[in-house]
Amino acid sequence: MTPIDSISPQTSMRLRRIALILLIAGLHLSVPALLGAESRERFASAYLWGYAFLWSVTLGSLFFLGLHHLTHARWSVVIRRVMEMLAAPATGMLAALFIPVVLMLLLHGHFSLFPWADAAHVAEDPILAGKRPYLNSPFFLARAALYLAVWAGFTRHFLRQSFRQDAGDDAVGAVLRMRRMGAPFMMAFAVTVSFAAIDWLMSLNPHWFSTIFGVYVFSGMALSGLAALTLAVIALRNSGRLPEGCVTTDHLYNLGALLFGFSAFWAYIAFSQYMLIWYANMPEETFYIHDRLQGGWLGVSVALALARFVIPFFLLLPRRAKRHARTLVVVSVIVLAGQWLDLFWLIMPERHAAGPVIGWQELGPPLALAGALLLSLSRFLARRPCLAVGDPLLEESMRFRL
Amino acid sequence: MSELRHKQVGVAGLYDDPSALVRAAVEVRRAGYTRWDCHTPYPVHGLDTAMGIPESPVGGIGLLAGFAGLGTAIGLTGWLSAWHYPIHIGGKPLFSWQAFVPIYFELFVLFAGLTVMGLVFALGRLGRWHSPLHDSGIMPEVTCDRFAIVLEASDPNYSEDAARALLAQTGCRDIRPLIEYEEEDDAFL
DSSP states (O other), rough: OOGGOOOOOOHHHHHHHHHHHHHHHHHHHHHHHHHHHHHHHHHHHHHHHHHHHHHHHHHHHHHHHHHHHHHHHSSSGGGGHHHHHGGGGGGHHHHTTTTHHHHHHHHHHHHHHGGGGOOHHHTOOOOHHHTTTTSSHHHHHHHHHHHHHHHHHHHHHHHHHHHHTTTTHHHHHHHHHHTTTHOOOOOOHHHHHHHHHHHHHTTGTTTTTTTTTHHHHHHHHHHHHHHHHHHHHHHHHHHTSSSSTTOOOOHHHHHHHHHHHHHHHHHHHHHHHHHHHHHOOHHHHHHHHHTTSSSTHHHHHHHHHHHIIIIIHHOOOOOHTTTTTHHHHHHHHHHHHHHHHHHHHHHHHGSSSSOOOSHHHHHHHHHHHHHHHHHHHHHHHHSSSSSSSTTTTTTHHHOOOO | OOEEEEEEEEEEEEEEEHHHHHHHHHHHHTOOOOOOEEOSSSSSSTTTHHHOOOOOOHHHHHHHHOOOOOOOHHHOOOIIIISSOOOOOOTTOOSSSSHHHHHHHHHHHHHHHHHHHHHHHHHTTTTTTOHHHHHHHHHHTTTOEEEEEEEESTTOOOHHHHHHHHHHHTTOEEEEEEEEEOOOTTTTT
């Protein structure tokens, strides 16, 4: 067993190489997409798709980090640094990568991403004209800036205190300062994520509204954060960066149980949204679902239910599965694929009504953004140990048994 | 007054802290005992593994019962709403699975839940009127602040001296015989 004190930051050349390949491939596909008029519009939707995925993983991890502090959890101290690593893009990268969305909004004529950004279109549409006090570019950008600032502020606070512990600087005080921000974070998170979901995803179809939409997006976000966390923990453990005996099967069981629970939560929220719309049968609500059950989209909707709920639920049902690292890896990969699919299902039907379209024009931004995310993780690993070595509760967390 | 017959049915070792109990449970399992049990005031983490208790069949059977409930719900809603007493509601198809999903869910949970409860009683042999542990006087202690290992005399490996020696070897300082009292048949006469 490696002594805890000797854990130091380690560069992962493999992760860096994968990240760079994805980034370069993504950029390579994005540049030609930006040149053609039709492919430029497809690029816009695809960028939002990739960005929303990055956002889901980052804020999903930030949610669990905040939950850890809010509940004064002890079992998860061993994986706290991994949550911090996955949440770290929220300190700056998430905001920087939002700039293309801002540009696509301001250059609406070239990208036509948000229909409400088209003044001529809004003028002849009484519903959109009525929504103008909320759905207008300056207010949209101000809100986005606020959300990004709130997330960056809390993430910076959690990370700064955590890094102070590494240096052995007032470790107990740092725990208390992180815990103190747990509850304010959770309240701010709930509001900002709901509004961001409405702004960035629901307003792609500005006629439609669903009051549960924020929770729906959050449920996918929590799942993606968990799946990324589980994958990262298992990868770090297998590569020996997290020393033997740190993350036990009991910790894995907890991650598996949370993944299991949140898959059921997603199904509950998704079905609640669908059933209420189906039951009330009001045309101003049903068309959104109707669009997604037509043509090729029906298959995507069915695949979504399978990938997000049925498969993860039954794979994780046995107790043994939640303790088995390889099963957890498989489920996490399915869950992350499910998040890609879910965001595709939310964004793309607004562009391609007839059925799902996926070509090189769609692949550039997701690949580049996935590469950017991995690059950020590899930079984090090169600078920080992947275990919260200074946390006074670390030893207790390592002894955690179910 | 009736005379009380009694016989020794085992040995109990009492411990003051749960980790001593878990360590002792490992020793007892290694010594090859099969008829023994632990008694604690609350669930002790890691005790099942230490005792080598195999995975319970309750979950699997509960799942099957849940599917039986799901089948019942599909049959029930379909038969009632689409065949036996068809009523058009809100212009929706007679068999509207969307509206029945809550019933599918509820009957799944109901069947699984009741089955699990019944199995827990049956497999845990709950609902016995009497156990020698009630006479032993250790129950007030293990439901308060102490932790006990009970080795039963019915174990093929059992001998009183070996059992006491094993418990003593695990660091137990409080070893007591388990006595079962049997009243005469004519106790009330």
